Amino acid sequence: MPTKAAHTRSTILDHAADRASLEGLEGLTIGSLASEMRMSKSGLFAHFGSKEELQLAVVAHAAQRFAGEVVVPAQQAPEGAQRLRAYCERYLDYLDAKVFAGGCFWAAAAAEFDDRPGAVREAIAGGVRAWLGELERQAELAGVQRPAELAFEIYSLGLGANVSARLLRDERAFASVRAMVERALADAAVR
Secondary structure, three states: OOOHHHHHHHHHHHHHHHHHHHHOOOOOOHHHHHHHHOOOHHHHHHHHOOHHHHHHHHHHHHHHHHHHHHHHHHOOOOOOHHHHHHHHHHHHHHHHOOOOOOOOHHHHHHHHHOOOOOHHHHHHHHHHHHHHHHHHHHHHHOOOOOHHHHHHHHHHHHHHHHHHHHOOOOOOHHHHHHHHHHHHHHHOOOO
16 A cells, blocks of 8 residues: 555646646646645645656656556467457557546657757656557567557557647547557568
């Protein structure tokens, strides 16, 4: 059973990740979070120590949520073609379900930090690289000739669906992208 401190930290990170998906990681401050969580600044500061530590903790927490929603459930399928399909289904479900208040945390964070140097950017890039790497690995196990290209295509289609659904309010975005992913898998001979 988690300690009270671990539970409090997790609650703070859930709230902070949702806020970051809406307003960006840069908008997170110890003071504003403390106010929203009805905590003292010193109480919240004790959990993170600095704004950068808070941002890094939020990125790590977002990675755990992504793993819990997408990666872990899909790992019930055998490696290769079946797991790749499960990853695609879970990835699009995750985006469509709006796990984070502002849509895909990773899309928002990547756009915000893509040209900024530092540890937060590297943590975000590491999360995206890990996802692309796992998609590529499963595509390779499935016998796909260009696994990196297929991984990039799947990831890009998900990002496009997220933008179309969130920004353009296209209610058909995920249905359309599911069909596109299915075609991409079929074209790559993933059975």
